[in-house]
Amino acid sequence: MIRVAIDAMGGDNAPREVVHGAVLAAREYGISIQLVGIPNVIEAELARHETAGLNISIVGATEVVAMDEKPSKAILKKKDSSIVKSMRQVAEGLADAVVACGSTGAAAVAAQFNIGRLPNVSRSAIACEMPTINPRRCLIVDAGANVDCDAKMLEQFGLMGSIVYSGLHNVKSPRVGVLNIGAEETKGNELVQGAYTLLKARKDVNFIGFVEGRDYPMGKVDVVVTDGFTGNVSLKTAEGIAKMTTHMLRQELLSSMRGKVGGMICKPAFAAMKRRVDHDEFGGALLVGLKGVCVIAHGGSRHTAVKNAIRVACDMVRADIVAKIKEAFKDEKQKTGTEAAV
DSSP: OOEEEEETTOSTTTTHHHHHHHHHHHHHHOOEEEEEEOHHHHHHHHTTSOOTTOOEEEEEOSBOOOTTSOHHHHHHHOTTBHHHHHHHHHHTTSOSEEEEOSOHHHHHHHHHHHTOBOTTOSOOEEEEEEOOSSSSOEEEEOSSSOSSOOHHHHHHHHHHHHHHHHHHHTOSSOEEEEEOSOSSTTOSOHHHHHHHHHHHTOSSSEEEEEEOTTTGGGTSOSEEEOOHHHHHHHHHHHHHHHHHHHHHHHHHHTSSHHHHHHHHHTHHHHHHHHHHHOHHHHOEEEEESBSSEEEEEOTTOOHHHHHHHHHHHHHHHHTTHHHHHHHHTTTOOOOSSSOOOO
16 A cells, blocks of 8 residues: 655645545545644544545644745754655655645755655756646656756756656657757757757657747647756746636636627536646646655645645656666766755
8 A cells, every 4th residue: 555644734725625635535546644744733634524444644743844934944943844754754664655735945855855865866856747738748847946957967857757757657758858949959058058968869868859838838748858947937937828818718708698608518628628737637746856756736735736646646656766767877977076965
């Protein structure tokens, strides 16, 4: 049985929505759930649900890292916080995966300090799935963990992204591209040019060259490699465009009787489209390159998103992604000089 530790106190809607989602996951996926946090608070939330027959336990913690705290200082100071103890469950072999819905920065720092990076991995990265015109999604790596990168890091992101995508979607050779301002080989800055050269030389990555921001929504690439600053901007721009499109569509449909009638007829199609772009359905992003499975969900996650983040964590465990990345990196050379800092 897969064991998933969850920071029950993290996120804008914790602990109510986190506990609710965890209960749903325990029931639907038949897994063991470890709710980490202040016991009496978690017990009060569990009492709101029918949990008979479910494998749910509580791991006590006395502190909580708030969303507005500086991650590095908070993690070092609050050693008995729910986020730190959640990560320790994986580090100590007491859980197979961890899910966190609080501060992304705090989760990333806590994971680095407690779970640790795999050998020869320069930096861990956030791998986030995005919708495309195809049923299968694409993966952006890095979506925000490392705002400053070098070419070697992007090369490693490409390799890790390829392994993750192949494992989760059963695709033998996913298409990997570097995000750039143009598809031509001569375009881009020193960073992407260096990453292009390194990835093109690899025989274990199906590298297709440079891709533009408009390419991945159209399904032209499976894994998009970029630095965390650009990846996060791209990710949030896409989220904003999706919300804008939905809002504008609703305005137009409600502006006339013909629009309202058409909206009623097309309601099932609109609902299906909403599911394809709804971040709640995606669950969470993967923090790849660690010695354990770590999924970071949106800070505003509600129970559906929490449940799906737990599903993503279980998929990672079943696909044995950590072991596959470790094997791929066993002979990988680290970048020269001092090893990258957290």
